[in-house]
Amino acid sequence: MSDEPLRPDPDRLLQHTAAPHRGKLKVFFGACAGVGKTWAMLAEAQRLRAQGLDILIGVAENPRA
Numbered sequence: 175m176s177d178e179p180l181r182p183d184p185d186r187l188l189q190h191t192a193a194p195h196r197g198k199l200k201v202f203f204g205a206c207a208g209v210g211k212t213w214a215m216l217a218e219a220q221r222l223r224a225q226g227l228d229i230l231i232g233v234a235e236n237p238r239a
Contacts, residue, residue: 197230 200218204211219229 202211202215215231219231223229
């Protein structure tokens with residue numbers, strides 16, 4: 175038996191780092207208040223979360239509006 179520590183396969187490490195997983199951006203637009211943007215966004219987030227995906231929600235506001 176060898177006393178040498180087990181080393182990871184360099185090809186497998188390279189393959190893992192060469193193709194990073196990227197997220198997707200989905201934007202919900204609506205012409206006015208009350209058209210269902212928030213409901214649609216939260217329903218989609220619940221559906222994706224049920225599939226085991228991590229969800230991040232953010233808000234961008236126009237201070238001049």
